[in-house]
Amino acid sequence: MQAKPKMISINGIKSTSDEELMRSFSQFKDETTFAEIYKRYFASLSKYIGWLSSNIEQGKDIAQNILLKVYQEPSAFDASRNFKVWLFSIAKNQWKNELRSDAIKEKYLQNLRVVPEEEEPKDEMENKVLLKKALAKLSENHREIFVLKYSNNLTIKEISKICACSEGTVKSRLFYAMKYLKDQLKTKEY
Amino acid sequence: MKEMNDIPNEVLTLLESKAFNELTKEEQSLVLSYVSEKDYKDYQSVIHDFKAIDSALEFDDSLPDLETTAAAKETRSKSNPIYRLAAGFVILILGGLTIWDLSNKPLDIDENVVEMQEKTQSIDPRLVEMRMEIVKQSIETEEIQIGTSLANEDFPEDIALEFDALMMGGGTTRDNF
Secondary structure (H helix, E strand, C coil), X not given: CCXXXXXXXCCCHHHCCHHHHHHHHHHHCCHHHHHHHHHHHHHHHHHHHHHHHCCHHHHHHHHHHHHHHHHHCHHHCCCCCCHHHHHHHHHHHHHHHHHCCHHHHHHCCCCCCCCCCCCCCHHHHHHHHHHHHHHHHCCHHHXXXXXXXXXXXXXXXXXXXXXXXXXXXXXXXXXXXXXXXXXXXXXXXX | CXXXXXXXXXXXXXXXXXXXXXXXXXXXXXXXXXXXXXXXXXXXXXXXXXXXXXXXXXXCCCCCCHHHHHHXXXXXXXXXXHHHHHHHHHHHHHXXXXXXXXXXXXXXXXXXXXXXXXXXXXXXXXXXXXXXXHHHHHHHHHCCCCCCCCCHHHXXXXXXXXXXXXXXXXXXXXXXX
């Protein structure tokens, strides 16, 4: 039997699970509750789409659109499911829809902008640029898994559900991605 | 080495958290059954560099005014056709005005042209006759077949005028018209 939703106090909000927050928000439409959800996921959703599209600004726009939809229709989420997997699956589908636009395709190969630190040694900056370029060249399937693991910190199980593949496939793609990036960086060093 | 799709999650956890020389003997043994020590270090370097780039990305994760954002998106999508019609209408009007303006504007006449016209109108006819004689003599020596007789009465008058214009440094009258 599903627990009855309850209004969450501000003190307890940080320790409350995503699913419980969504249940509460769906019932009470409390802005404070949704603000917590937004805070937890805006950056990671933006980065996920940003790395997929190689355009962080686009990532932010799409992330905001997705969270706006969640805000407007919280009942679309089934609280018995994993909220994180649900949210990232929506983000993945949203990105695929965006790719249908020719204008978005044009921008697809742009690199992410990284603001360099003033004191950063030149060779470290070059390495970061090389890594960004190598990541952009990686196939989307491999890049996606690498990003979900090391940017969004999802588990192998969660990634397998989002990508609709087995955990074994996730692992082999992950290592393929790391090997590819390693080889690309080694090639450019010489 | 074993296949990567069978690699235990523990190896992935170690890869993110421990340098190779920090691994226990058992952990090293586990890791080395899947990757070499060199690869382990290289993969760690890639992960470390990526996380450095990733964590440098900046975001404002404070909740925006979603009601206003939603209303703005809805307004834009509804009024879009009207804005397009209005923009098209303005472009049409501006285009029409530009064409009308161009058709009514008098052509700018080069000042040099006016000056040349005035000069040619004031040339002394006796001077023209002298010039014609000089030009005729120079052409006769070259034996150029121009389809026109070199007899005095058939000699084209304007060539003399062009010669004079050349002397004045203003180009030929033929060039200016």
